[in-house]
Amino acid sequence: MRDLPDQIETWFAAQGWQIHPHQRDMLARAADPATLLIAPTGGGKTMAGFLPTLAELSAGHHSGLHTIYVSPLKALAADIKRNLTRPVTDMGLPVRIEDRTGDTSYTQKRKQRADPPHILLTTPESLALLISYPDAPRIFAGLQRIIVDEIHALADSKRGDQLMLALSRVQALAPGLRRVGLSATVDDPGAIAHLLARHPDPCAILQADPGPDPDIRMLQTDQAPPWSGGGAAYAIPAVLEQVRQHKTTLIFHNTRAQAxxxxxxxxxxxxxxxPIGIHHGSLDRAQREKVESAMVAGDLRAIVCTGSLDLGIDWGDVDLVIQVGAPKNVKRLVQRIGRANHRYNAPSKALLVPANRFEVVECVAALEAAKAHDLDGEPRGPGPLDVLCQHILITACAAPFDADALFDEVRQAGTYAALPRADFDACLDFCATGGYALRAYDRWQRLQKRANGDWQLRDPRSATLIRQNIGTIQDTDTLKVRMRGRGAPLGEVEEGFAASLTPGDTFLIGGQVVRYEGLREMTVEVSRNRGREPKVATFNGTKFATSTQLSQRILRMFAQGDWPQLPAHTADWLALQARVSRLPQQGRLLVETFPHEGRDYLCAYGFAGRNAQQTLGLILTKRMEETGLDPLGFVATDYAVLIWGLRPVTDPAPLFDRAALRDGLEGWLAGNAVMKRTFRSSATIAGLIQRSFQGQRKSGRQATFSSDILYDTLAKYDPDHLMLRVTRDEAMRGLVDFGRIEDMLDRIEGRIDHVPLDRLSPLSAPLFLEPGRVPVVGAGQERLLAEETEKLLAQAGLA
Structure with missing residues (x-):
């Protein structure tokens, strides 16, 4: 199909638009089994994805579901519905468009199953729910196309794995289904195409004209950034001045608390x-929608936000993006920059605001990477088995299934293309019996084999419970926050934070200071209060780690020895470091040791990202404890770990022995809460633990209690259980990020530059101001206590 129907051509002409070459190419490839379109924000990529659908539906012969559009965000689905309905209405096309997300009413969802619209806009979770119904074959029978928007945002997560498994199921029900992926920001098009394709079918890649490079630079401020911290309070006058000078500004932060x-x-x-608003994922939906509506209407001059606005909602008049804090990831930075200026072939405008002195270096490195179109991305591992377990249960909810056929179907899905049969069978056995240690319990025996060899639900009533727990997003341990009396919902905070409050405490949520009144029926009740300095609420937001590629770019910058691209205060700081000690280098590990205020310090510059550096601190202090070095604590950042104790380290090389580090990690993980936390997440996804039961959501504490008992039971009686295997893999890759420690060891190949100093170095100084210090309970503390006891006894004349 190359030509547009007359009514669509006429509509384009009436808008004063010409169809873009990549939109014409999408029409030409309408029959291809899979197509990935990479086009800049404002380049009409969403319309390009829908043009073949509108052209096919314009004849009016199709009944039932024709196209499914999948978005990572509910708000994005609603935005597309708004933007697509107008041209369809203007053209007079016989097309019905509806959305189906977690916000859609039960009544509307039932109507959609009985009489599906031509175009359904939905999310990965809602699609997974749809395939779980017995009438799924009828719903999807005539489906022609599925469009996955912002596919890059799904490619790196379990939501993306779940979506690709759902696509493999839908493809079995609609063999002629064609797949379309849309994105403005892709670091590895081949990898995304591999994810999108139905294996072994090919996937075409269309690259639109990227348009002009963005206008991106550092925000100039009168005051230099502080040595540490993440608030960037010093830059607020300059940020306000930029807001005054522009129509609408998005001010991005990396965490909800910082926002x-x-x-x-x-x-x-x-x-x-x-008029300035705030928007993040922990705010109440009504509050978010109010801000979004005000933004669309042009009533706000700025909005302080997080990743909740990373993706392609068309705000129209946004003409500036400000990124506060180092972006940590170039791909994320480019995506956020694209939120400014939705006009094709007009440059987006963005400013970076480093929160502290080291982030100046990181921001400059990110700027250079963005200008060089050097996007970063970590390779994806094999498809996670907890998500596969959930998919097996979802499949069983719809109808009995043949294991061989389902295995072949799963192997057509993205990261599961190389799934070993043994892993599939282990997941099937887990779904059927719960595993060796749990076989005696009826509640975990969910599948049974029929006489003909097919698998089915042991109790059809369990389908309801499985459907209530579909999804991979773990929003655990949060409590709703409401105003007392009026009951207006504000959002949610973590249970741990709520437990730390006493009546009268104040904290920030939704940009306002509230006073904690009490906890009632698992809801935090508050009142308005503008009193003393508020606490900062903690939210389930991601703390990003600096990417491997960006870390390496920073090290390459250090090697220059002259930094004209850096502000004078930062260049002087690095030059002083080079004179006093040395700068970290690629392929080598810099370790400084020095005394300071009666303690001995070790600072290791691993540049492995926050999670890996934190893990390195835990393992190194454990090894130091075992060798009698009496460590007292440590603190970690994305680029270094600082350890202090009572004895000097004269030779750090043995501490970084690979086998010893891995043994130390294994010993530390065995009795650590990290494993239990990871187990709870994976076991919930796999269906071993239910967060929702008969429509009621368990509290985080209830879920933790039951998951901890399960973890301890399995660790004792069934250490090879599938869920423990999954837990270990997840912990190593995620919270612990040991892979990046091993990558660091591979890079340095034993080359350690030990620099003994008589005082702290310029580069280590900010770590002394860093929050999040972790104490080490061990011989060092006992020795300190003994010394203090002797002093007190001596003062009392008893020694």
């Missing part, structure tokens, strides 16, 4: 009363 703090401080200095 709350910055919004509060911004508002306190907003003497012109500029």
């Amino acid at each position: 709350e703090i910055f919004f509060h401080r911004l508002w306190m200095q907003n003497e012109d009363a500029l």
Whole structure:
């Protein structure tokens, strides 16, 4: 199909638009089994994805579901519905468009199953729910196309794995299904195409004209950034001035807590009363929608936000993006920059605001990478088995299935293309029996084999419980926050934070200071209060680690020895480091040791990312404890770990022995809460633990209690259980990130530059101000206590 129907051509002409070459190419490839389109924001990529559908539906002969559009965000699905409905109405096309997300009413969802629209806009979770119904073959029978928007955002997560498994099921029900992936930001098009394709079918890759490079630079401020911290309060006057100079500004932060703090401080200095909003995933849906509506209407001059606005909602008049804090990842930075200026072939405008002195270096490295189109991305491992277990249960909810046929179907899905049969059978056995240690319990025996060899639900009533727990997003341990009396919902905070509050405490949420009144029926009740300095609420937001590629670019920058691209204060700091000690180098590990205020310090510059550096601190202090070095604590950042103790380290090389580090990790993990936390997440996804039961959501504490008992039971009686295997893999890759420690060891190949100093170095100084210090309970503390006891006895004349 190359030509548009007349009514669509006429509509384009009436808008004063010409069809872009990549939109024409999508029409030409309408019959291809899979197509990945990479086009810049504002380049009409969503319309390009839908044009073949609109052309096919314009004849009016199709009944039932024709196209499914899948988005990572509910808000994005609603936005596309708004933007697609207008041209369909203007053209007079006989097309019905509806969305189906977690916000859609039960009644509407039932109607959609009985009488599906031509175009359904949905999310990965809602699609997984749809395939779980017995009438799925009828719903999907006539499906022609599935469009996955912002596919890069799904490719790196379990949501993407779940979606590709759902696509393999839908493809079995609609063999002629064609797949379309859309994205503005892709670091490895071949990998995304591999994910999207139905294996072994090919996937075409279309690259649109990327348009002009963005106008991106550092924000100039009167005051230099502080040595540490993440708030960037020093930059608020300069940020406000930029807001005044632009129509609409998006101010991105890496965490929800940082967004709350910055919004509060911004508002306190907003003497012109500029209308500014806040938007993040822990705020109540009604609050988010209110901000979104005000944004669309042009009623806000700025919005402080997080990843909740990373993706392609068309805000129209956004003409500036400000990134507060180092972006940690070039791909994320480019995606956020694209939120400014949705006009094709017009450059997006963005400013970076480093929160501290080291982030100046990281921001400059990210700027250079963005200009060089050097996007970063970590390779994906094999498809996670907890997600596969959930998919097996979802399949059984719809109808009995043949294991061989399902295995072949699963192997057509993205990261599961190389799935060993043994792993599939282990997942099937887990779904059927719960595994060796749990076989005696009826509640985990969910599948049984029929006489003909097919598998089915042991109790058809369990389908309801399985459907209630579909999804891979773990929103555990949160409590709703409401105003007392009026009951207006504000959002949610973590249970641990709520437990730390006493009546009268104040904290920030939704940009306002509230006073904690009490906990009632698992809801935090608050009142308005503008009193003393508020606490900062903790939210389930991701703390990003600096990517491997960006870390290596920083090390290459250090090697220059002259830094004209850096502000003078930062260049002087690095030059002083080079004179006093040395700068970290690629392929080598810099370790400094020095005394300071009665303690002995070791600082290792691994540049492995926050999670890996944190893990390195835990393992190194454990090894130091075993060798009698009496460590007292450590603190970690993305680039270094600082350890302090009572004895000097004269030769750090043995501490970094690979086998010893791995043994130390194994010993530390065996009795650590990290494993239990990871187990709870994986076991919930796999269906071993239910977070929802008969429509009621368990509290985080209840879920933790039951998961901890299960973990201890399996660890004792069935250490080879599938869920423990999955847990270990997840912990190593995620929270612990040991893979990046091993990558670091591979890079340095034993080349350690040990620099003994008589005082702290310029590069280590910021770590002394870093929050999040981790104490080490061991011989060092006991020795300190003994010395203090002797002093007290001596003062009392008893020694």
